[in-house]
Amino acid sequence: TRERLTLSDCKAIADWLLAQTDVRPAVGIVCGSGLGGLADMLKDQVAFNYKDIPSFPQSTVHGHAGRLVFGTLKGRPCVCMQGRFHLYEGYPIQKITLPMRIFKLLGVETVMLTNAAGGLNQDFKVGDIMIIKDHLNMPGFAGNNPLSGPNDERFGVRFPCMSDAYDRDLQQMAMDVGQELGYGDFLKEGVYCVLGGPSFETIAECRMLHKLGADAVGMSTVHEVIVARHCGMRVFALSLITNQAVMDYDSEEKANHEEVLQTGKQRAEQLERLVSTMVTRIEHNNNNY
Numbered sequence: 596t597r598e599r600l601t602l603s604d605c606k607a608i609a610d611w612l613l614a615q616t617d618v619r620p621a622v623g624i625v626c627g628s629g630l631g632g633l634a635d636m637l638k639d640q641v642a643f644n645y646k647d648i649p650s651f652p653q654s655t656v657h658g659h660a661g662r663l664v665f666g667t668l669k670g671r672p673c674v675c676m677q678g679r680f681h682l683y684e685g686y687p688i689q690k691i692t693l694p695m696r697i698f699k700l701l702g703v704e705t706v707m708l709t710n711a712a713g714g715l716n717q718d719f720k721v722g723d724i725m726i727i728k729d730h731l732n733m734p735g736f737a738g739n740n741p742l743s744g745p746n747d748e749r750f751g752v753r754f755p756c757m758s759d760a761y762d763r764d765l766q767q768m769a770m771d772v773g774q775e776l777g778y779g780d781f782l783k784e785g786v787y788c789v790l791g792g793p794s795f796e797t798i799a800e801c802r803m804l805h806k807l808g809a810d811a812v813g814m815s816t817v818h819e820v821i822v823a824r825h826c827g828m829r830v831f832a833l834s835l836i837t838n839q840a841v842m843d844y845d846s847e848e849k850a851n852h853e854e855v856l857q858t859g860k861q862r863a864e865q866l867e868r869l870v871s872t873m874v875t876r877i878e879h880n881n882n883n884y
């Protein structure tokens with residue numbers, strides 16, 4: 596199939612979905628590795644396997660179910676990606692971010708992205724939840740940006756601003772809700788750095804990224820954020836710190852995917868409460884609930 600989908604291709608997918616559910620989502624949620632349980636919170640679910648959605652990529656990673664789930668969270672209409680796509684799966688970057696344009700055409704106004712990440716900040720512990728306040732787009736530095744190529748002005752401008760990528764009000768809301776829920780001890784904020792993967796970073800790379808101001812390192816999210824902001828959706832994102840990135844040459848630690856999924860299971864309940872409480876408080880224009 597053609598790699599670059601036009602707006603009308605994206606609209607055809609969105610219309611195909613909208614014809615099969617009467618949920619009109621105002622919030623889109625992206626579940627990271629092992630965090631698919633967020634989708635199970637939705638009531639009155641209408642779910643589509645990615646493989647049944649025309650032109651949708653397939654999830655190939657253990658811990659990513661591969662379903663698009665429509666439903667309501669405490670009465671608020673949402674759509675949730677149970678499984679996301681990554682550069683390391685071999686997808687072209689525009690395939691990875693296609694769901695963001697579908698969200699936009701479904702009427703989504705706010706995207707909430709979650710991921711699992713390694714902790715570079717030495718104050719972080721495994722199990723911490725880091726509210727993302729900014730990102731370092733390493734693949735972007737090498738020209739691998741989802742907006743490269745011809746720009747469709749109907750989605751957004753040619754050169755979009757990214758200094759306001761992460762909505763400050765939603766960051767504050769997350770902090771407030773987290774405190775209310777008693778999550779203060781493990782609620783942090785920081786800068787997320789994306790790498791291509793699939794290999795985990797070396798010790799020298801962790802030390803470099805930490806020096807460059809990164810607090811957490813992962814392999815996703817940033818590409819989706821860029822496309823979501825390009826087409827004017829508000830963005831909130833958080834990382835579940837699933838392990839301490841290895842920073843010392845005398846460390847025996849070895850990053851592994853199983854540990855990532857295990858930590859996700861342990862923290863899933865708190866993550867779900869944080870995100871679902873935020874969804875009930877986010878104001879939307881189309882208050883059709």
Ligand SMILES: Nc1nc2ncn(CCNC(CO)CO)c2c(=O)[nH]1
Binds near residue numbers: 840841852
């Ligand atoms: N040190 C380190 N710890 C991490 N925990 C989760 N991720 C995000 C990558 N997640 C992959 C592999 O688990 C699956 O998408 C990382 C990472 O990139 N580095």
